[in-house]
Amino acid sequence: LRSVVQPSFPALQANVGFSLLAFVGSVVLVPQVGKAFVEKGLKGRDLCKPGGRISGPYIPECLGLPCASLYILLMMLFIPFPFSHLFTPSSDSGVAFSQQELTLYLSSLLSLLTATLLGFIDDLFDIRWRHKLPIPLVASVPTLLVYYSEGGWTSVVLPSTVGNWLSSIGPLYYIYLLLLPTFTTNSINIVAGINGVEVTQALIIALSVLLNDLLFIPIWPERFLAVVGGGNPSEGRLLGWAAGEVVQRHLMSAYFMAPMVGVCAGFLWHNWYPAKAFPGDTFCYFTGMAFSVVAIHGHFSKTLILFFIPQIFNFILSCPQLFHLVPCPRHRLPRYDATTNLLFPSLTEFERPPEMKTRVVLRIMEVLRLVKLERASSTMSVTQKVRNKSGNQVAVKVKTSGENSDPDNIRDGGKESGSDGEGVILSSTNLTILNLLLVHFGPMREQSLCLLLGFIQVFCSGVAFGIRYGLGSMVYGG
Ligand code: UD1
Numbered sequence: 001l002r003s004v005v006q007p008s009f010p011a012l013q014a015n016v017g018f019s020l021l022a023f024v025g026s027v028v029l030v031p032q033v034g035k036a037f038v039e040k041g042l043k044g045r046d047l048c049k050p051g052g053r054i055s056g057p058y059i060p061e062c063l064g065l066p067c068a069s070l071y072i073l074l075m076m077l078f079i080p081f082p083f084s085h086l087f088t089p090s091s092d093s094g095v096a097f098s099q100q101e102l103t104l105y106l107s108s109l110l111s112l113l114t115a116t117l118l119g120f121i122d123d124l125f126d127i128r129w130r131h132k133l134p135i136p137l138v139a140s141v142p143t144l145l146v147y148y149s150e151g152g153w154t155s156v157v158l159p160s161t162v163g164n165w166l167s168s169i170g171p172l173y174y175i176y177l178l179l180l181p182t183f184t185t186n187s188i189n190i191v192a193g194i195n196g197v198e199v200t201q202a203l204i205i206a207l208s209v210l211l212n213d214l215l216f217i218p219i220w221p222e223r224f225l226a227v228v229g230g231g232n233p234s235e236g237r238l239l240g241w242a243a244g245e246v247v248q249r250h251l252m253s254a255y256f257m258a259p260m261v262g263v264c265a266g267f268l269w270h271n272w273y274p275a276k277a278f279p280g281d282t283f284c285y286f287t288g289m290a291f292s293v294v295a296i297h298g299h300f301s302k303t304l305i306l307f308f309i310p311q312i313f314n315f316i317l318s319c320p321q322l323f324h325l326v327p328c329p330r331h332r333l334p335r336y337d338a339t340t341n342l343l344f345p346s347l348t349e350f351e352r353p354p355e356m357k358t359r360v361v362l363r364i365m366e367v368l369r370l371v372k373l374e375r376a377s378s379t380m381s382v383t384q385k386v387r388n389k390s391g392n393q394v395a396v397k398v399k400t401s402g403e404n405s406d407p408d409n410i411r412d413g414g415k416e417s418g419s420d421g422e423g424v425i426l427s428s429t430n431l432t433i434l435n436l437l438l439v440h441f442g443p444m445r446e447q448s449l450c451l452l453l454g455f456i457q458v459f460c461s462g463v464a465f466g467i468r469y470g471l472g473s474m475v476y477g478g
């Protein structure tokens with residue numbers, strides 16, 4: 001058993017080499033193909049630059065495609081390394097070739113390929129939200145089937161009694177696994193719109209997953225383990241209890257995550273402010289799917305979700321807009337002000353007084369300081385109001401109570417129609433974490449906002465490790 005679970009060190013070294021190739025490859029490849037993408041119409045205006053939507057600079061879009069292609073190509077070329085014992089007769093080496101591992105590896109690649117293809121289709125045709133959501137479900141079918149076929153949940157190593165109890169919720173766990181890829185792909189895609197932000201998230205999550213994997217892999221020098229005072233020095237293990245299959249699974253995950261770190265870092269080179277390339281939905285789909293795939297196969301999907309704390313928060317914050325309680329404009333990214341060169345929270349305007357349920361939700365969010373609302377003092381006085389914000393004349397026509405045909409408002413008796421007692425809501429800040437940061441920290445430059453989000457992501461990863469290996473060691477198994 002020991003020879004099966006021990007990492008084959010040439011494979012690890014090769015993986016480091018492939019990761020460097022992934023980094024250099026994306027640094028070199030992206031600018032070379034950018035022009036061809038623009039010629040094919042794959043370009044988008046950089047909205048947070050002077051000119052914005054009207055005349056902002058055109059940037060090649062969807063460059064997640066060459067990155068994903070490079071990554072998948074490298075992962076294909078890497079196959080012989082972890083399976084190098086295939087070339088040695090098993091009787092000589094004493095190590096049987098693991099069909100199961102190869103199946104896991106290949107199904108991961110298949111899911112990644114499908115996610116990339118579907119992300120690219122989204123970039124080409126701008127698929128509508130309700131059609132977009134199930135896309136990653138389809139892409140994750142190969143991964144989930146392989147997971148199921150090799151015993152799935154029941155084979156997870158669960159050291160605690162709590163874990164054993166949890167295994168009884170098997171079917172629910174499969175539903176969670178089914179939804180995981182949908183979440184990881186879309187949640188990165190909706191923290192978007194400023195230079196570098198999608199790639200920064202993906203890079204930090206990839207680094208966090210990789211670090212988590214390395215905790216399980218016996219590569220730590222004795223001296224280091226003596227300094228940190230833990231682990232199993234004779235076997236180079238940081239986590240003394242991690243053994244056998246657990247090590248093997250994290251090793252496989254590390255093989256996928258290290259080149260992912262390389263690709264993300266290489267692409268960030270071009271996507272950092274001022275961006276020379278946009279990732280497109282292809283990048284979000286492919287990175288999100290990679291995280292789900294390694295976590296499902298590595299049996300650490302509960303740990304993975306901890307690395308998505310900012311994205312979970314952003315998703316919950318976004319729900320009123322995603323489910324159309326609050327108007328959801330095509331772009332919710334922050335508003336750029338050319339005179340100051342700063343980003344401000346962007347607003348979603350109410351063309352007519354919001355319904356009761358919308359008002360209640362917004363009021364709760366306001367109390368929780370998650371949103372900034374703009375109100376008119378009385379219903380009648382806002383029938384024809386002209387608001388001037390940073391030079392933009394915006395005419396807002398709000399119907400009076402008599403005109404309002406909305407059933408919820410009629411139920412109000414038409415007395416305070418559209419008003420939550422403090423006045424009619426005219427607009428709300430768009431419900432994203434980026435806008436929320438601008439509400440609380442004030443206007444800032446595009447790159448500062450991206451850095452701030454990056455710091456929050458790193459901080460949350462720290463919290464995630466704290467939960468996983470501190471509080472959660474009771475609950476978390478693999
Ligand atoms: C998601 C968000 C949307 C946000 C958009 C920005 C939701 C529900 N959707 O939509 O609110 O506005 O991402 O990516 O939250 N862009 C920039 N600067 C950047 C990156 C992108 O200006 O650094 C603009 C470009 O015009 C680019 C466009 O965003 O063409 C790409 O948008 P796309 O990824 O297609 O938007 P969605 O993912 O549908």
Ligand code: MG
Nearest residue numbers: 189192280281
């Ligand atoms: Mg997008």
